[in-house]
Amino acid sequence: MGKLLILGTVAFDAIETPFGKTDKILGGAATFIGLAAAQFKAKTAIVSVVGGDFPQEYLSLLKKKGIDISGIEIKKEGKTFFWSGKYNTDLNSRETLTTELNVLADFEPVIPEHFRDADVLMLGNLHPSVQLKAIEQMKEEPKITVLDTMNFWMNHTMPELKEVIGRTDVITINDSEARQLSNEYSLVRAAQKIHRMGPKYVVIKKGENGALLFHNGEVFFAPALPLEDVFDPTGAGDTFAGGFVGYLAETENVSFNNLRNAVIHGSNLASFCVEKFGTERMQDLTKEEAESRLEQFKQLTQFDIELR
C-alpha cells in the first residue's frame, strides 16, 4: 500500500445543466481526485486551502473516506474558492459564470511531514508555481508525478507551466489543450512533442470519446463507457485522474502495463461521477459497483481475432 499526495483545490461549485441547478455544493479538483482515489487501498492526503465558510461536514466526509486532511489549511478569515458554470445542451461545452479565487489567491501549499515521501504525487489543476512549490517540498523523488493542467495556464503562465511539465512523469490534458500545447493537430504528433518537454507518459482526455495513453511510440486507449444519461460532467476529468493515481498508489507499480490498467480504472470511476450532480455519486459509490462496471469495460473492448 503506497502513499498518494494530492495537491489541488477544495472548493464550492454551483452548477447548471439542462437537467437542473445547484446552490453552492462541495467541489474542487482535489476533492474529486481524493474521492476517486479513496476507492483504492492507499494512504491518501490532500494539500489545499479553504476559508472559514467551509462546512466542517465536508471535511468530515473526506476524513471518513480515509483521506488525511491535515494538509488542508483553514483560513478562518478568508472565503473558500468558488466556481460556477453552466453547461450547454449537449454537455460537451460549458460557460464559466463566476470564478472567485478568495483564499486560493495567495495559497502557499505546505505538505505534511509524513507525506513528503509519497510514492505518487498528483498535481491537480492550479497555478503552475503552486504546483512547483509542492514538487520542491518532496524529500525524495516520488515514484511517479502526475500533472493536470488546463488552457488557462498555457495562455497566461507558459514559462512556469513548462518548468512543471519538465519535472513530471505523466501529464493529463484534454485534446484541445494537447493541440494548443504542441501546436500540432494530430494527437499522435502532439504527444510526441509533449514527450520531448519531459513527461514519459502523455494522457489525452477526449471526454465521452475516451482517453489515450502515449508512451515511447506506443499507445493505449481507454474508451468512455457509453451511458444512457450524462447528468453533470463536472469533475469527470479529476475523477479520471483520481482513479488513475489511486490505482497506481495501491499497486506501487509504475510500468506501462500497469498504467494501462490505471487509465481503465480512471475511465470506470469517471463513468459514475457524471451520473449525479457534483460529488454526489462518488460519495456513495461502493467497491462492488465499481468492480462490476469494470466487467462492462472488458465486454466493451474485448475481441478474439486470432493473429497468425
Place this chain on the structure above:
Amino acid sequence: MGKLLILGTVAFDAIETPFGKTDKILGGAATFIGLAAAQFKAKTAIVSVVGGDFPQEYLSLLKKKGIDISGIEIKKEGKTFFWSGKYNTDLNSRETLTTELNVLADFEPVIPEHFRDADVLMLGNLHPSVQLKAIEQMKEEPKITVLDTMNFWMNHTMPELKEVIGRTDVITINDSEARQLSNEYSLVRAAQKIHRMGPKYVVIKKGENGALLFHNGEVFFAPALPLEDVFDPTGAGDTFAGGFVGYLAETENVSFNNLRNAVIHGSNLASFCVEKFGTERMQDLTKEEAESRLEQFKQLTQFDIELR
C-alpha cells in the same frame, strides 16, 4: 467461403484536402466497400451503373481484385456519377462542391442470377428505393443484410428509408445521423430507438473516435487507430463497412461475437484508407500489412485487470 453482394455507387471523385487536390479519380461507395471486402476470402460482386466515360482500366482493377463485375451496368450513352468535395483544415468536416447524378438518376439495379442467394447483402449509401429493389430481388433472405445510409435520405425520403431500415439486420450511420434518425442525443438511447425500427445491430461511426456496435442492450467499441497523419478521409466509412461485411462473408458467422471481430476488421482497413488519396492505399494494401496492424489494435485496447 460465403457470397457477398454489394449494391452501391461506382463513381468519379475529385477531392481537395489541406494536403493536395485530385482530378477525377476512382471513387464510389461500392468501390471502397469492394476493395476492402477483397481482403477476405469471399465471393464478392458489385451491382452498380457507370457511363461510357468510365475507364476500362478501373473495371479491370476491380476484376483483378477478384470482384465479380457482371452486375455493373455500362450505359454507353451516359456519364458516370461524379462527386467532388473539399475538406476543412481539421478533416472532420467537408463541403460538397459538385454532385452530378448522371447515370445514377434512373438506376435500376439488376442482381446477377448467381448472386441472388448471397449470404451477405451490403446496401451501400443510395436512394432507399434503389436499396429496396435489391432486397426484393434476393431469392432467399441473406444471412445478414447491412444498410449504410446518410442524413440526405433522412431529410428527403424518410418513408422509403424507414421501410428499408425495417428490412435490414445491421444499420451503419454516423453519430449525428443516429441522433437525427432517433431524435435522441444519447447514443445509447438513439441505438435503442433504432433497434425498434428493425435492425438487431446498430453500428454508430464516430470517425477518428471509433465505432460502437449495439446489440440487445450490449455494446462493443472499436477504436480508430490514432494516426500521425490523416491524408484523405474519403471512403473511410465505406472501407469500414467493406471490412465488416467481407469478414462476415468469409467466416459465414453472424453471431454478436463475430460481429465484434468484424468491426475491428472494418476499423483496421479504414485506418489504411485514409493514408492516401481516394482508393490509392486500398489498391496496393497486402494481407500482411492488414494483419500486422491488427496486432496494434490488440495493443491499443488490451488490459489485464483481474476481476474478482
